[in-house]
Amino acid sequence: MQEIILASASPRRKQLLEQVGLEFSCMTADVDEEAFYNLHPGDLVKKLAWQKAQAVAGRTEQNIIIAADTVVVLDDVIMGKPLDREDARQKLTLLSGREHQVMTGICVVNQQNESHSTEFEVTKVWFRHLSNGEIQGYLDCGEWVDKAGGYGIQGLGALLIEKIDGCYFNVVGLPLSKLYQLLYKQGVYLLGGEAPNGVQGWN
Numbered sequence: 001m002q003e004i005i006l007a008s009a010s011p012r013r014k015q016l017l018e019q020v021g022l023e024f025s026c027m028t029a030d031v032d033e034e035a036f037y038n039l040h041p042g043d044l045v046k047k048l049a050w051q052k053a054q055a056v057a058g059r060t061e062q063n064i065i066i067a068a069d070t071v072v073v074l075d076d077v078i079m080g081k082p083l084d085r086e087d088a089r090q091k092l093t094l095l096s097g098r099e100h101q102v103m104t105g106i107c108v109v110n111q112q113n114e115s116h117s118t119e120f121e122v123t124k125v126w127f128r129h130l131s132n133g134e135i136q137g138y139l140d141c142g143e144w145v146d147k148a149g150g151y152g153i154q155g156l157g158a159l160l161i162e163k164i165d166g167c168y169f170n171v172v173g174l175p176l177s178k179l180y181q182l183l184y185k186q187g188v189y190l191l192g193g194e195a196p197n198g199v200q201g202w203n
């Protein structure tokens with residue numbers, strides 16, 4: 001039977017897929033993310049999602065693979081995960097009082113019919129003006145580790161944010177509604193067999 005594999009080590013992505021009742025297993029996919037930082041952010045996140053899916057496709061057969069990649073974009077400059085606390089402090093200082101974009105690329109590969117779909121989603125995020133003390137306090141909680149831009153909207157990072165425009169789940173690392181549409185195209189019907197708006201199902 002065809003299985004669904006999440007090509008990710010991210011506990012957030014696993015949790016989000018569980019939220020929509022999908023049965024799946026996880027395999028990790030290591031790719032050199034910074035090698036492509038010269039690309040347009042939308043192309044970058046799609047390319048990285050595709051590469052993560054391919055890294056897992058080399059180790060499994062006949063399955064459906066889901067992969068994603070998330071970056072923060074400020075003034076067209078891509079921010080990945082902070083290297084260390086000082087880097088996180090610099091990132092949060094740059095984001096303070098400003099609007100930025102969170103972009104997530106998603107890729108769904110169907111190994112059985114050798115097809116794939118890749119898309120990306122953008123969410124606008126506005127940070128409050130943060131005092132140096134607030135930034136220090138946030139850094140102390142350690143949440144910045146392993147998160148694009150050095151914050152997590154799903155945790156204490158919520159307090160840094162004034163408002164967002166777009167998909168919340170996209171910021172956490174997996175735009176669920178868009179993913180649902182890609183999965184539908186591959187014959188995975190999370191809401192029954194009726195096609196979502198805008199999607200031409202082929203089954």
Ligand SMILES: Cc1cn([C@H]2C[C@H](O)[C@@H](COP(=O)(O)OP(=O)(O)OP(=O)(O)O)O2)c(=O)[nH]c1=O
Nearest residue numbers: 008009010069070147148151152153171172173
């Ligand atoms: C902006 C933001 C990012 N993030 C996370 C989502 C991603 O996990 C991470 C960006 O790193 P990614 O490289 O997209 O993913 P990852 O390394 O965590 O996991 P994998 O490659 O194995 O799938 O930042 C949050 O959890 N909350 C946020 O508010």
